[in-house]
Amino acid sequence: MQRYYSIIHNRETQADDVGELFDSAELAIQxxxxxxxDIANDPEHDSxxxxxxxxxDGGGAEIARHSVGRGGAER
Structure with a gap:
């Protein structure tokens, strides 16, 4: 298992300090x-x-980028 982190960026950056353990990069991307x-479905989210x-990933390399509310993902 490897640790992966989610960083949420809008007008400011909110980094996940703890991360999550996943068996593969694909599971982390999902x-x-x-x-x-979940963010897109939050009624308080500014679209x-x-x-x-x-x-x-644990080394800080970006493996995926997901646009909130547009349903798309860039890799």
Missing amino acids: YGARVAR AAGTVVIVV
């Missing part, structure tokens, strides 16, 4: 997509904020 969907969920 988790990041789920976080993005004009341009929020992005970035998934990084």
Whole structure:
């Protein structure tokens, strides 16, 4: 298992200090997509904020980028 981190960026950056353990990068990417969907479904979320969920590995390398509210993911 490797530790992966989610970074939420809109007008400011909120980094996950603890991270999550996943068996593969693909599972971490799926988790990041789920976080993005959860944020998009939050009634208090500002859809004009341009929020992005970035998934990084334990070494700090970006492995995925999920745009909140647009349903898409960039890798």
